[in-house]
Structure formats: C-alpha cells, structure tokens
Amino acid sequence: MRFNLLTLFPEFFESPLSCALMGKAREQGVVDFNLVNPRDFAFNKHRSVDDRPYGGGPGMVMALDPLAHALRSLENPGRILLMSPRGRPLTQALARELAAAPAVTILCGRYEGIDERLLDLFPVELVSAGDFVLSGGESAAMCLVEAVARLVPGFMGKEESGEEESFSAGLLEYPQYTRPEVYEGLGVPDVLLGGDHARVAALRREQSLGQTLARRPDLLGEAPLTGPDRRFLAQKPRTLLxxxxxxxxxxxxxxxxxxxxxxxxxxxxxxxxxxxxxxxxxxxxxxxxxxxxxxxxxxxxxxxxxxxxxxxxxxxxxxxxxxxxxxxxxxxxxxxxxxxxxxxxxxxxxxxxxxxxxxxxxxxxxxxxxxxxxxxxxxxxxxxxxxxxxxxxxxxxxxxxxxxxxxxxxxxxxxxxxxxxxxxx
Ligand SMILES: C[S@@+](CC[C@H](N)C(=O)[O-])C[C@H]1O[C@@H](n2cnc3c(N)ncnc32)[C@H](O)[C@@H]1O
Incomplete structure (x- = not known):
C-alpha cells in the first residue's frame, strides 16, 4: 500500500517510519511512503508556502498554489485525506476502510490551517485524530498511517492478532498479563494459569465487556452482543444507576x-x-x-x-x-x-x-x-x-x-x- 505524505516537515517521519514493524514492512514492500514537501512546489520569489488570513486574525494560512501543484504531481494519489480537528474521527472502522485501498494521500496542515478552497479543487476528506488541537497534522497523520498500515495483509506477524484487539469486535480489549506470576504481591487471574481454553475465552469476553462498560459505555450500543453478554452486563453495578x-x-x-x-x-x-x-x-x-x-x-x-x-x-x-x-x-x-x-x-x-x-x-x-x-x-x-x-x-x-x-x-x-x-x- 502506498502512502503519499504531504508535509512541510518530511524529517518528522524519519524515525517512526523506519523502526519496529513499520520499518520491516517497508523493507518487505508491504507499505511504501512517498514524502512530498509542498515547499518544492512553491514557485514564488521567496518560495513561501503560507500567507496572512483574509479578514485578519492571528497566524498564517497555508496557501493553495504549492499544495495544488504538489497534489497534481502525484501519480497515484488514491483517497486524499486532510488531517483536521474538523474531520471525521479516526476510528478502527475508518482504518479498516482505508487499509483496503491501494493508496492514500495525507495532507498535514500547519499554522492556522489550509486555504478552504482546496476542498473545492480536490475531493479532500477531512480526518481528525481527536477533539484536541495539535500544532501540525504530522503526528495526527502518523496515528492514521500506523492504524492503517498494521491492517495491511503481511504487516503483522500473526494475522489474527489484529482481530482480538480493542474495537475489532466493537468492544475494548481484555487486560493482558505476562510473567512473573506474582509481582509485588499481585497475582494474575487463576483461570489464565489453568490452560482451559474455553474458560479463558469466557473470562476474556467478560473482562472485555466489563472494560467497555466501565470506560466506553457508548460503544455498547453498537457492539454485537450475545444473550449471555447482555445478562452479564445487566448484573453490573454501573448498569443499575x-x-x-x-x-x-x-x-x-x-x-x-x-x-x-x-x-x-x-x-x-x-x-x-x-x-x-x-x-x-x-x-x-x-x-x-x-x-x-x-x-x-x-x-x-x-x-x-x-x-x-x-x-x-x-x-x-x-x-x-x-x-x-x-x-x-x-x-x-x-x-x-x-x-x-x-x-x-x-x-x-x-x-x-x-x-x-x-x-x-x-x-x-x-x-x-x-x-x-x-x-x-x-x-x-x-x-x-x-x-x-x-x-x-x-x-x-x-x-x-x-x-x-x-x-x-x-x-x-x-x-x-x-x-x-x-x-x-
Ligand atoms: C494549529 S492546527 C490549526 C487548528 C485550526 N486553526 C483550528 O482551530 O481548527 C494546525 C494543523 O494541525 C493539524 N491538526 C491539529 N489538530 C488536529 C487534530 N485533532 N486532528 C488532526 N489534525 C490536527 C491540522 O492539519 C491543522 O491544519
């Protein structure tokens, strides 16, 4: 899968795109990255990429021309995404949707944002990393890249590890434990040590439901729940408010x-x-x-x-x-x-x-x-x-x-x- 990243700071991506699983997937050709700097497409005298906002106000706005040229230079842009706090929230469902595409282009905003007319010139989709404001779209883009890339076939060692995670079944993941069995007096649930797979699965399902109820009850409305899931949740104090x-x-x-x-x-x-x-x-x-x-x-x-x-x-x-x-x-x-x-x-x-x-x-x-x-x-x-x-x-x-x-x-x-x-x- 190809990721075109339009950014004024390509160096931002050097380390996160080269280390751990991402570096490996890149070497193996599972994913590849095309870093494009709009400054290279700024043909004005000072090669400037920003200007003052019409109507006044603080900060600068990214100008259209360098971005339009940069976008038009791409051979295979795929879906064009602009990282923005005004965008559709980045969710696992969106990551899954994007992972099925052969290419995406991600625009990273800086300053006060981008001249709005870019949305009239190109079919741009706005994507938000969350309800907060970052100084630039690069870290938001990196979250998106990571969430999408790990769903591309061949990225993860064991394919199924993506299926049990938070949000995959509409619920948060159950807690995980590893050795030692006891640490500073804290043990792990007995069932996990017993080797009975059915009991482990049942415990994990209940823990997953419990975590979701306690931390993100809003997810439960859409989660595919079974009769036993509902009966389990009905007993929880939180449901008895x-x-x-x-x-x-x-x-x-x-x-x-x-x-x-x-x-x-x-x-x-x-x-x-x-x-x-x-x-x-x-x-x-x-x-x-x-x-x-x-x-x-x-x-x-x-x-x-x-x-x-x-x-x-x-x-x-x-x-x-x-x-x-x-x-x-x-x-x-x-x-x-x-x-x-x-x-x-x-x-x-x-x-x-x-x-x-x-x-x-x-x-x-x-x-x-x-x-x-x-x-x-x-x-x-x-x-x-x-x-x-x-x-x-x-x-x-x-x-x-x-x-x-x-x-x-x-x-x-x-x-x-x-x-x-x-x-x-
Ligand atoms: C300082 S922000 C601009 C914020 C803008 N003036 C506003 O109030 O919505 C600069 C850039 O960071 C990126 N950005 C900031 N917060 C973001 C978020 N929550 N999700 C995605 N991108 C974000 C966007 O690309 C944005 O253009």
Missing part, C-alpha cells in the same frame, strides 16, 4: 397558559406510561404529586386496580410498574420520601421546555454514582415558581434549539431517561 434516580410528576403548583398558578388533573395515561418507563429504566421511584385530596384518592383507586385488583391480576407486568408509584401531596413530600428511601438528600432538578436549563444528562449520570437525583416534571404549562424554589437546578430541555417544543410530559420523560441512562443499557 437508575436505582438512584427518582421522578416526580407535579400536578400542582403548576402554571396554566395564562401564567396563573393552578393544579391540573392527573391522567391515567401519564401514570401508566411514566410508571412503565420508570420500571424499564430501573428507576428507584415515581411520585404522583397532587395537593387535591380527591385527585389523590383517584390516583390510589387507579393504582389499586392495576396492582392489587383485577387489572394487576390480568397484567402482572403492569402491576410491577405501577407498584413503583407513590402518591404525594407536595413536591416537598416527594423529596422527603426519596430522601428517606435513598438515605441521602437527592439533587432535585426541574425539567422544562424553556431553554434556561444547563444541567446536562451526562452531569446527572455522573451525580447518580454519588448521590440520588429527583427529576421534577411539570404538567400544565410547567412548574410554578413555588415548586421551582425547591429545585437545585434545571435539566437542559429535550429540543433546546427548536421553535416548537411541546412534547407530552411522558414522552419528554422517556427521552430524558434514555439520555441519562440509556447509553449504559
């Missing part, structure tokens, strides 16, 4: 459309659906809050029917979900019941369609590791100031940038629950 999350559906005090503080009627639909969502996401509890005694009685009648009565007997799954619902007269009472249940003060967060809230689902997820959280959902036109006064912050709304933002409360809750807990199962 919902156990510290409470939700309160407040029917009063809330605002009506005119901005008056009122109490609205509870609905059968909200009770059922929020209870089922809460059960599905493993929440610790759901409080139906209404200060009206007749509404509290109505809620209890409904709940009794679906838990202890005929509804519950006919539909035990529904009974299980509705068994989580508690009726409270005020948000304050719901908070105090959550405190008693969790043995700790919950972080009480308002939810609203208004774009004032800044608490992110990620922040809630992090907090749940340490402390219970209670989400207060408002019915009507949202929580009244008296209810808001009991909250410690506000969760960011579901559609902060949309002009029309009128989700049913149970739909909003389902989305919020999934954003907070969904990506960890």
């Amino acid at each position: 919902g156990r510290a999350l409470y939700v309160a559906l407040v029917h009063g005090p809330v605002l009506n459309k005119k901005g008056h503080t009122v109490t609205v009627s509870l609905t059968n639909l909200d009770l059922h659906d929020i209870a089922r969502i809460s059960r599905t996401y493993g929440l610790a509890g759901f409080f139906a809050v209404t200060p009206l005694e007749d509404q509290q009685a109505l809620a209890r009648t409904l709940l009794d029917h679906w838990t202890l009565g005929a509804g519950g007997r006919a539909n035990p799954d529904r009974a299980e979900a509705l068994g989580k619902v508690r009726v409270a007269a005020t948000l304050e009472e719901a908070v105090s019941q959550a405190r008693e249940h969790a043995g700790q003060d919950p972080w009480v967060l308002a939810t609203s369609a208004r774009p004032d809230g800044g608490v992110t689902p990620g922040a809630v997820r992090e907090t749940l590791r340490e402390r219970p959280v209670l989400l207060a959902l408002g019915t009507g036109s949202g929580l009244a100031p008296e209810a808001l006064a009991l909250t410690h912050g506000q969760l960011a709304p579901v559609r902060p940038f949309g002009a029309y933002n009128h989700l049913p409360v149970r739909a909003a809750f389902a989305i919020l629950a999934d954003r907070i807990l969904g990506d960890i199962f």
